[in-house]
Structure formats: structure tokens, C-alpha cells
Amino acid sequence: ETGVTQSPTHLIKTRGQQVTLRCSSQSGHNTVSWYQQALGQGPQFIFQYYREEENGRGNFPPRFSGLQFPNYSSELNVNALELNDSALYLCASSLLAGDRETQYFGPGTRLLVL
Amino acid sequence: KQEVTQIPAALSVPEGENLVLNCSFTDSAIYNLQWFRQDPGKGLTSLLLIQSSQREQTSGRLNASLDKSSGRSTLYIAASQPGDSATYLCAVETNAGKSTFGDGTTLTVKP
Numbered sequence: 001e002t003g004v005t006q007s008p009t010h011l012i013k014t015r016g017q018q019v020t021l022r023c024s025s026q027s028g029h030n031t032v033s034w035y036q037q038a039l040g041q042g043p044q045f046i047f048q049y050y051r052e053e054e055n056g057r058g059n060f061p062p063r064f065s066g067l068q069f070p071n072y073s074s075e076l077n078v079n080a081l082e083l084n085d086s087a088l089y090l091c092a093s094s095l096l097a098g099d100r101e102t103q104y105f106g107p108g109t110r111l112l113v114l
Numbered sequence: 115k116q117e118v119t120q121i122p123a124a125l126s127v128p129e130g131e132n133l134v135l136n137c138s139f140t141d142s143a144i145y146n147l148q149w150f151r152q153d154p155g156k157g158l159t160s161l162l163l164i165q166s167s168q169r170e171q172t173s174g175r176l177n178a179s180l181d182k183s184s185g186r187s188t189l190y191i192a193a194s195q196p197g198d199s200a201t202y203l204c205a206v207e208t209n210a211g212k213s214t215f216g217d218g219t220t221l222t223v224k225p
Contacts, residue, residue, distance in 0.1 A: 002160075031211050042118070042203055042215030043158075056212060090157065094211045102146055103211060107157040 002104035004093050012112045018079045021109045025072040025093030032074040033103065034066060037088040049074060050096060086113045116141045120204055120216035127194055128224050135189040135219045137204030142182045149178050149189050150203040194223045
């Protein structure tokens with residue numbers, strides 16, 4: 001167990017809808033990163049939040065957005081869903097600064113867009 | 115830009131065989147390298163983590179090595195078993211806490 005949880009575990013949406021995925025980080029971790037894993041590929045970095053501010057983004061459009069809260073929870077929001085947004089979404093928390101810790105990954109949310 | 119490549123993409127071996135999975139990365143400025151296992155439809159299970167200052171890590175029948183200067187890591191699995199069948203992913207993490215993954219090697223161990 002990594003101490004990182006995600007909800008829901010599975011989700012089905014239709015094209016054009018909006019979705020919010022949630023992640024609960026390890027206590028004390030000030031950083032959360034989100035990844036998208038399409039079928040047959042390795043996870044791809046979406047963005048990272050550090051102390052509630054976006055701290056780097058991968059090659060994903062603005063309809064992918066996030067929030068990080070002081071209580072170690074975070075959200076990934078995706079607007080105007082497209083069929084190819086169907087994927088496993090992983091969050092990972094870490095501590096950057098001081099006693100640096102590596103990322104710990106959650107179990108993921110599997111999103112299916114119809 | 116960091117790129118991670120895993121070779122081969124797929125591997126099929128008979129039970130009991132020893133095998134090596136390969137991972138290469140283009141930027142040696144890494145914080146650590148981690149090997150994961152992923153079963154179909156499931157999330158990631160961390161197998162071994164090697165800090166950038168380390169050369170190898172071992173856990174049971176698994177041994178991972180890291181050569182930062184050449185940008186390579188190997189995962190050695192001894193005496194493979196059918197239960198080892200899964201996709202194995204290699205990921206390098208930067209000092210900024212961002213990971214770049216390879217696309218994985220899908221291993222099938224035949225009884």
C-alpha cells in the first residue's frame with residue numbers, strides 16, 4: 001500500500017461531458033502529479049501541482065485542469081470529453097523539499113468515454 | 115526532453131528460465147529509477163526503486179541494476195514462473211518529482 005487513494009475506481013462518461021477525478025495524497029506530501037495511461041502505452045505526465053499551484057504541464061490541452069487542496073487531496077478535471085480520453089488516470093504524491101521523498105502512485109481511475 | 119525506451123516490447127519464455135528486461139533513458143540527470151509491474155486492467159505495483167547514487171537493488175528473485183552514465187537499467191528475473199506474467203514498466207523520476215515511463219515489456223511465462 002502506498003497511502004495514496006483515488007476515486008472513483010471506474011467511470012463511464014459520454015463524449016462532450018465533464019469529469020472530475022479525485023486523489024488523496026500521503027499526509028505531508030506537498031506535490032501531486034497526474035498521469036494518463038492509454039491502452040498499451042506507458043503513463044504520460046499531464047501536470048504537477050506543488051503547494052496548490054500548477055508546477056509544470058505535459059503535452060495536454062487546457063481542457064485538462066487540476067486543483068490541489070491544503071488537506072492533501074487533489075482533483076483532475078477534464079472538460080469536453082473526447083473518445084481518446086478513455087484511459088487509466090494515475091495520481092502520484094511526493095514531498096519536494098527538505099527530506100525529499102519519491103513519488104507514490106495511487107491505484108488509478110479507469111475512465112471510459114462512449 | 116527525457117525519453118525512456120524498453121526493449122523488447124514483448125517476451126515469451128518457458129517456466130524456469132532466467133530473463134532480462136532492458137530500459138534505456140536519454141537524460142542521466144535523474145533522481146531515481148523505478149520498475150513497476152502492471153497486470154491487465156490494474157494499476158502499478160512498485161517492484162524495485164534504485165536511487166541515482168545506487169547501482170542495484172534486489173528483492174527475492176528480482177534484481178535491478180542502474181548505470182546512469184550509459185542511461186541503462188536492467189531488470190533480471192530468476193527462475194521465472196507463470197505468475198510473473200505481466201507488463202513491466204520502467205520509470206525515471208527527475209528531481210522535480212516528475213516521472214517519464216517507457217511503454218513496457220509484456221512478459222508471458224508459459225507453464
